[in-house]
Amino acid sequence: MATLTLPPAVKPWLRDHLLLGLTPREYVKSLANPWDLFAMAVFAIGIPLYIGRFVFGLGAVTNLSQTTPWGLWIGFDMLCGVALAAGGFTLAAAVHVFGLERYHAVVKPAVLTGFLGYFFAVLGLLADLGQPWRVWYPLGVSWGTTSVMFEVGWCVALYTTVLFLEFSPALLSWLGLGKLGQRLAQLTVGLTVLGVMLSTLHQSSLGSLFLLAPGRIHPLWYSPMIPVLFFVSAIAAGLSMVIVESSLSHRVFRDRLGRVHHDIDSLMLGLGRGAALVLFAYFFLKLQALVASHRLDLLATPLGAWYLVELLGFVALPCALFAFGVRRGSAFMVRAAAAITVIGVVVNRLNVSLVAFDYALPVRYVPSWMEVAVSIALVTALIQTFRFIVNRMAILEADSPHS
Amino acid sequence: MTFDRRKFLKMAGAAGAVAAAAPASAAGASASLDGPAVLVDTTLCVSCRACEAACAEQNQLPAPPDTPEGGFPARRDTTTTAFTVVNRGSDAASDGSERFAKQQCLHCLHPACASACPVRALEKTPEGPVVYHADLCMGCRYCMVACPFGVPKYEYEKAIPYVRKCTFCSSRLARGQEPACTSVCPTGALKFGKRSDLLLEARRRVYAEGSRYVPHVYGERESGGTSWLYVSDVPFDSLGLKAVGETSPTQLTETALNAVPLVMTLWPPLLMGLYAFAHQGRKSSEQEV
Numbered sequence: 001m002a003t004l005t006l007p008p009a010v011k012p013w014l015r016d017h018l019l020l021g022l023t024p025r026e027y028v029k030s031l032a033n034p035w036d037l038f039a040m041a042v043f044a045i046g047i048p049l050y051i052g053r054f055v056f057g058l059g060a061v062t063n064l065s066q067t068t069p070w071g072l073w074i075g076f077d078m079l080c081g082v083a084l085a086a087g088g089f090t091l092a093a094a095v096h097v098f099g100l101e102r103y104h105a106v107v108k109p110a111v112l113t114g115f116l117g118y119f120f121a122v123l124g125l126l127a128d129l130g131q132p133w134r135v136w137y138p139l140g141v142s143w144g145t146t147s148v149m150f151e152v153g154w155c156v157a158l159y160t161t162v163l164f165l166e167f168s169p170a171l172l173s174w175l176g177l178g179k180l181g182q183r184l185a186q187l188t189v190g191l192t193v194l195g196v197m198l199s200t201l202h203q204s205s206l207g208s209l210f211l212l213a214p215g216r217i218h219p220l221w222y223s224p225m226i227p228v229l230f231f232v233s234a235i236a237a238g239l240s241m242v243i244v245e246s247s248l249s250h251r252v253f254r255d256r257l258g259r260v261h262h263d264i265d266s267l268m269l270g271l272g273r274g275a276a277l278v279l280f281a282y283f284f285l286k287l288q289a290l291v292a293s294h295r296l297d298l299l300a301t302p303l304g305a306w307y308l309v310e311l312l313g314f315v316a317l318p319c320a321l322f323a324f325g326v327r328r329g330s331a332f333m334v335r336a337a338a339a340i341t342v343i344g345v346v347v348n349r350l351n352v353s354l355v356a357f358d359y360a361l362p363v364r365y366v367p368s369w370m371e372v373a374v375s376i377a378l379v380t381a382l383i384q385t386f387r388f389i390v391n392r393m394a395i396l397e398a399d400s401p402h403s
Numbered sequence: 404m405t406f407d408r409r410k411f412l413k414m415a416g417a418a419g420a421v422a423a424a425a426p427a428s429a430a431g432a433s434a435s436l437d438g439p440a441v442l443v444d445t446t447l448c449v450s451c452r453a454c455e456a457a458c459a460e461q462n463q464l465p466a467p468p469d470t471p472e473g474g475f476p477a478r479r480d481t482t483t484t485a486f487t488v489v490n491r492g493s494d495a496a497s498d499g500s501e502r503f504a505k506q507q508c509l510h511c512l513h514p515a516c517a518s519a520c521p522v523r524a525l526e527k528t529p530e531g532p533v534v535y536h537a538d539l540c541m542g543c544r545y546c547m548v549a550c551p552f553g554v555p556k557y558e559y560e561k562a563i564p565y566v567r568k569c570t571f572c573s574s575r576l577a578r579g580q581e582p583a584c585t586s587v588c589p590t591g592a593l594k595f596g597k598r599s600d601l602l603l604e605a606r607r608r609v610y611a612e613g614s615r616y617v618p619h620v621y622g623e624r625e626s627g628g629t630s631w632l633y634v635s636d637v638p639f640d641s642l643g644l645k646a647v648g649e650t651s652p653t654q655l656t657e658t659a660l661n662a663v664p665l666v667m668t669l670w671p672p673l674l675m676g677l678y679a680f681a682h683q684g685r686k687s688s689e690q691e692v
Contacts, residue, residue: 059559066480066556069547097674099681130542130557130564138521142539148656149545150521151663189678197670201663208659212515212549212652215645227659357548 017174020391039380046377049370053127061370067358068365070128075353076375077124079206080346081117082156083230086238087245088114088163089192089199094274096192106267108170108395109249110242112386115163118156120382127374148208155202162195174393204231210352218356220298220307223289226352232282237345239275240318243268243338249396252387256396265331272334275341276322283315303359310351314344438531438630439576440598441585442605443505445635445642446496446616447592450474450489450503454584454593458487458507461572461583478643481506483556486569487584494641497615502635504642505584505593508533508554508569509622510630515652519549524566531630532571540566551626551647571630598630605634627651 019027031037053061064071091110094100126132138144138153165184172181207230214222223229250264290296290311298304318340325333354365367375390396455467464484479488487507496502514533517525524539525546542564546555558564572582580586585595594601602623609616621633626647633644640646 055562057558057560057562057564059561062559064557064559066482066547067553069544069557093674097678097681099678128543130544131540132542134522134539134541137539137541142522142524144521144523146518146653146656146660147521147545148659149519149543151660153521193671193674193678196674197666200666200670204662205659208656209545209548211655211659212519213551214650214652214655215551215647216548224655224658227662 017392039384042373042377042380045373046380049374050127050377053374054132058128058130061368061374063365063368063371065365067361067363070353070357071365072354072367072371072375073124073128075350076346077378078121078128079349079353081121081124082206083203083234083237083345083349084241084342085114085117085121086199086203086234087242088117088166088238089159089195090235090238091242092166092188092192093196096189097196103267103270105396106242106246106271108167109245109390110238111163111166112170112389112395113241113245114238115160115167116382116385118160118163120378122156122160123381124375124378148205148211152202152205152209155198155205159195159198159202162191162198166191166195170389170393170395199234200231203234204228206230207352210357213357216358217352218298218303218359219293219295220290220304221352221356223293225285225289225292229282229285229289232278232285233345233348236275236278236282236341239271239278240338240341240345243271243275243335244342247335247338249390253390253396256390268331268334269326269329272322272331272337273326275334275338276319276326279315279319279322279341283311283319286311286315303355306351306355310344310347314340314347318344437597437599438529439571440531440596440601440630440632441582442594442596442601443631443633444592444594444608445492445502445504445633445637447590448489448503448505449590449592450491450501451589452489453587453589454505455485455487455489457583457587458569459485461575462486462570481554481556481568483558483567486567490643492637492642494637496636502637502642504633504635504644506643507584507631508571509552509625510569510571511626511651512628512630513626513651513653515549515551515626516546516555518653518656519545521545525555528573530573530576532573532576534570534573535566535568537565542566549652551652552645598632601632605632609634624649627653 015021015023020030022030031040049061058064062071062073087110091103091107095103095107126135129135134141138147138150139157144150165187169181169185172178172184204227207226207228210217210222210226211224246264247268299308318337321333321337321340325331325337450470452467452470458464459466464486467485467488474491478490479485481488487505489503489505492502492504494502510531510533511527514525514527517523517527517533519525521543522539522541524536524541525533526536527533542557544555544557544566546566547553547557555566555568557566572580572584575582581595585593594604596604602620605620605623608614609618609620615636617635617638619639621635621639621644622629622631627650633639633642635642635644
């Protein structure tokens with residue numbers, strides 16, 4: 001099989017659809033740019049480690065221990081990945097349910113970001129599970145209905161499917177099955193309602209996971225309100241992620257943008273207004289949780305100072321920046337606020353799952369370089385997949401709102 | 404309008420399944436509150452570690468190491484190959500003699516691990532022991548997060564890993580025998596029996612006239628109550644028995660889980676109402692244009 005023979009019609013299709021109209025030689029040459037080379041280097045390290053983890057076990061790759069059962073792959077890939085992917089349900093609800101049609105242009109990229117966010121979060125989860133081939137057991141083999149994890153498993157599985165269905169009209173039309181895609185698109189409102197319901201459940205439940213460990217989580221981060229805090233902050237994270245992602249897309253994929261993106265700054269200001277309100281509510285919810293903990297004395301400790309950095313630097317500050325940015329009509333300030341919020345939600349999830357967890361242990365968990373490398377590879381793979389799809393399918397192009 | 408009847412029925416079905424499953428699991432957890440139990444009287448333990456050896460033999464684990472001259476230099480923890488360990492307490496008794504405490508799974512009455520397990524690989528059996536079904540475990544390690552005593556241990560070094568912990572010798576109990584560890588204890592520090600009887604016995608010792616015991620039975624209420632009960636004449640935390648609070652961890656997640664059917668029932672109609680509200684009159688205005 002030295003030469004692969006393909007039917008004559010297939011070759012041009014592949015060239016148009018996969019290789020962006022380039023010959024294979026030209027396409028490979030086009031990959032010789034700094035970003036793609038960087039991504040390949042990341043994969044060259046990350047993929048063998050990901051595979052090695054299954055061959056040699058968790059102990060060979062991670063710094064997990066008997067006292068720290070959850071590390072970076074749960075704290076970052078799962079908790080942060082899912083929170084930052086909340087833009088999918090937030091924007092879909094705004095446009096398809098609440099009727100805010102002017103945001104129509106950012107729904108498709110938000111849904112795609114959401115789908116890929118969940119997909120790669122699940123890939124991270126598979127690396128973390130001791131026996132990943134049993135990942136479907138909570139769905140089909142044995143129902144642990146008293147477990148928050150059981151609920152999260154069901155919701156994530158269903159919602160990833162919903163996101164895929166929401167994204168699939170673009171995929172089907174790329175495959176030349178546009179008719180089928182249009183029929184699927186008719187399900188949009190129903191899927192969006194389902195998506196909001198499932199997201200409400202599991203975004204909050206990812207926080208509820210920690211409810212049963214009051215003795216092991218620092219009192220400043222442990223709160224009976226943690227499900228509400230996770231849900232509200234996920235909305236802020238999702239909106240901010242849409243702002244960050246749209247702003248980057250606007251630069252990177254300039255040639256693929258349609259008419260609607262010309263007034264992207266006004267869209268960003270509108271999203272920023274929403275994010276300011278959500279962060280405002282989140283700030284006061286966090287204050288309530290803090291007061292209810294009855295442990296204000298802990299604010300004077302090093303971890304207390306870190307708590308204040310999170311509360312003031314990553315919640316209050318971006319909230320104010322959003323508000324000022326919207327008032328002054330400064331899309332730059334809104335983008336800065338969005339970037340800070342994204343980092344802030346990552347900081348929050350890592351604080352709850354890693355920093356505050358078993359905070360009194362003499363030896364603290366620090367992820368191994370291999371865990372970090374796998375996480376970086378997963379994020380890079382997400383970005384590369386996003387680029388691959390956006391360059392080939394109708395994601396960023398404006399289409400008429402009622403197509 | 405694409406939110407059709409079929410989808411609504413499907414969702415209603417899912418909500419019903421959740422509602423039906425909840426009481427069933429609650430019933431499973433409330434059984435066996437007066438099952439088999441062990442009373443550990445730490446004032447009687449001489450650290451012969453016969454219990455460790457018996458445990459290793461029963462569970463086909465490597466034999467425990469001999470006690471080094473002067474005792475083990477550091478506290479030991481249970482491992483994937485040692486389901487129980489005896490540790491020297493950090494405080495000596497009033498007469499200067501050393502105190503020891505055996506450590507193993509406490510077999511909670513409302514185990515956090517079993518309530519946390521998404522596949523019911525950990526189960527509080529009606530007979531009393533909290534047992535592990537290895538054939539169901541997917542290795543999420545949520546049980547390790549949940550357990551307030553840090554009991555479940557994971558085989559990180561293996562490519563096909565499992566959770567390991569004390570089984571309360573459930574197979575021996577099923578044959579009417581007592582656990583391997585209690586059966587070999589030469590001093591009576593480990594006493595096997597029915598929990599209500601042992602609780603009375605523990606109270607009798609602790610609250611007796613002129614008793615030197617700390618006035619507390621560890622395990623009576625800890626984490627909602629455990630099958631293993633401890634009495635001591637030195638502070639419990641000096642023996643590695645942490646203060647864990649009396650709330651059963653299963654109660655802490657109940658409120659959150661009870662919200663699930665509510666959200667499933669209320670969100671779709673609320674959102675469809677908002678949809679109808681937001682799109683009110685839109686059709687007619689479009690037709691005009």
